[in-house]
Amino acid sequence: MSARVFPARRATAAHRPAAQSAEWWRTAVVYQVYLRSFADGNGDGIGDLAGLRSRLPYLSWLGVDALWINPHYPSGGADGGYDVIDYRAVDPDYGDVGDLEALVDDARRLGLRVVLDVVPNHSSDQHPWFRKALADPDSPEAARYHFAPPSEQPPNNWKSLFGGPAWSRTPDGRWYLHLFAPEQPDLNWRDPAVAADFERTLRFWLDRGVSGFRVDVAYGLFKDPELRDNPGLYSPTLFGHGPEQAMTWNQPEVHDVWRSWRAICDEYPGTMLVGEVCLADLEQVALYSRPDELHQSFAFRLLKSPWSADAFEDGVRSALDAFSTVGASVPWVLGNHDKDRLVTRFGGGAVGTARARAAALLLLSLPGSAYLYAGDELGLPQVPVPDEAKRDPIFFRSGGARAGRDGCRVPLPWNTAPGVGFSPDGAAAPWLPLPEGWDSLAVSRQSRDGASMLTLYRRALALREASPALGSGTAEVSRAGDVLTIRCTGPDGSVVRVVVNMGAETTLVRTRGTVLLASTTTVKRSAHSVALPADSAVWLSED
Structure with a gap:
């Protein structure tokens, strides 16, 4: 592993004022760790809890508030850990319960909270x-x-x-x-024994100091009791499941489960629940975040939008409007383990990288919490994984018609040594193959480059920490052609204007304010304006 030392930024429980309260999650920056691909501590080619513990100083140095870990449970291996055999144990590939407890303790000392993934919709067929x-x-x-x-x-x-x-x-x-793979039979939540067992699971991990759970398929669990046909063809809309799948998702009974889980979290102050709710209707998504249900439900609209000022304006405005009706903060998402990497989604190469940089500034300015996917801060692209190395059931179930999600799960590059520092020297080959040139994106290289994607993220997170207008307060959304503007006002009245040029030409932004941060070094400042190039963003203070 890399010899690079990342000094911890703090020893307190959190660094943003809102994050110091019991409702830290309202404005937190949460870093998603795909455990198998983050860092390998024992040399078997698989990321594990020991590897993650060794990299906690990096996450503190980066400036995030919490980490969400993808499933760590014993699993049949059919779907990246989402086919769980034992919900109150740790897969031997990753360590044991003692390793997780040690991780939580180490994280707490660095001011980081730990959120676990819980999978209530289905189990493994080996359960x-x-x-x-x-x-x-x-x-x-x-x-x-x-x-x-x-x-x-x-x-x-x-x-x-x-x-x-x-x-x-x-x-x-x-x-x-099985609404997913055959190895993932759906649980019947109409049987009280299922609910009782999951409540024991929540308490088991909360007693070990975790700060909450990301809830997989939170819009599922209950199905039509008469098993009636879905009314439409199985063709989800761009933004999520809709009424054509009314018999399999979003049954009204599911909200009672979240009320029960919320009551349990209320017994453990400072803990939270964030739900994966993949519904097309954002007003329906927001209902999962009512005051007595989940603390948050992901806003996936930006994750699924093309690079377009019109699409992003709608994504931001619709989420702010929907979640405001229930008094919840918006948990914003641009990348995760189920979606192609940002750089590739936005066009690939230099264009995709420029757009991903601009999107990062947009994400980190918005009021609410921001969820970052490990490696997006490095500008990693989607990797074309050879068919013979693929693991994702989507590839196999579709007969190869769908590439699957392996390309966004390739192990992270930490340094420029052989194996890019993912594993110790002399280790087994990584569980997914590394592409040529992966070391060019390594943490060790980018942390010393003032113009790198990693440096941009770190600067943005530091400014977000320092400015009440970023991540807190309110936002006003406007658009002029291909230029999107978000006017962020903090609880103290301070204002930061975020301008994103999503067009193909440079645009002139009138301002007397200060340029706090730009996604590119080619932004030109004059006395009363800023020349903002195509596919770039800027944060402007309103002096």
């Missing part, structure tokens, strides 16, 4: 419950899943998100439901 359900159709465990009697055809037209039907047959001819 003891499902194994008993297969062995005995009349067992209590069988009632904890969705089974249908033997027949020639599946019970309905429901489709798997990973491709193909959502029903598979058991050896005795029954059908069972």
Whole structure:
């Protein structure tokens, strides 16, 4: 691993005033760690808790408030850890419960909170419950899943998100439901035993000091009790699932689960729940963040929008409007482990990099919390992983028609040594292959480059910490052609204007204020204006 030393920025519990309160999550910057790809501590080619612990000083130096860790549980390995065998244990590939407790303790000393991923919609087909359900159709465990009697055809037209039907047959001819991979049977939340077990799981980890949970498929859990056909073809809209899938998602009963979970978190001050809610209607998404439910539900509109001032204006405005109706802050997202990397989505190469830099300044200015995906601060592109090395079930379930998500999960480059510092010297090959030239994007190189993507993120996070107008307060959204402007006003009345030029030509921005930060060094300042190049952004204080 790299010998680069990253000094901790602080020893307090958090660095933003709002983050010091019990509602730290309202304005926090949360860094998503794809554990398997972050840092390998024992040399087996797989990222683990020991590797993550060794890199906590980097996250403190970067300036984030918390880290969210993708699933660390024992898993069947069918879907990157989202097929869980034991919800109250740690996969041996990653360490053990003691390692996670040590991670939480180390993080706390550095002023970082730890948020875990929890997967309530489905388990692994290797979970003891499902194994008993297969062995005995009349067992209590069988009632904890969705089974249908033997027949020639599946019970309905429901489709798997990973491709193909959502029903598979058991050896005795029954059908069972899996809205993802066949190795991920959906749990039946109408059985009280399921709810009771997950409540034990929450307390197990909260007792070990974690600060909350990201809830996978929070809009799922309950299905139509009559298993009726979905009314439309299985073709999600650009922004998420809609009424064409009314029988499989967003059932009203699911909100009672979040009220129950919220009550548990209320017993542990300073803890939170953030839900993955992939619905097309943002007003429906916001309902998951009512005061007695989840603390937050992700706003995915920007994550799924093209590089367009019109699309981004709608994404920002619609989220601010929807979440304001329930008094919740917006958890903004531009990248995660399920979506192609920012640089590639925005055009690739120099153009995609410029746009990703500008988008970072937009994201980190908006009122609410910001969720960063590990490696986006390095400007990593989507990697074309060879078919023979792919692991994602989407690739296999689609017969190769969909590339899958492996390309955004390639291990991080830490230094310029062979293996890019992901593993110790002499380690096994990384679990996904590293592309040529990966070392050019390494942390060790970028941390010494004043013009790098990493330096831009670190400067932006430091300014966000220092300015009440960034991440807090209110925002006014306006657009003139391809130029998007966000006027951010802090609780103290201070104002920062964020201008993003999403067009192809340089635009002139009238201002008497100070340039706090720009996404490019080619911004030109004159007495009363700023010349903002194409695909760039600037933060302006209103003096």
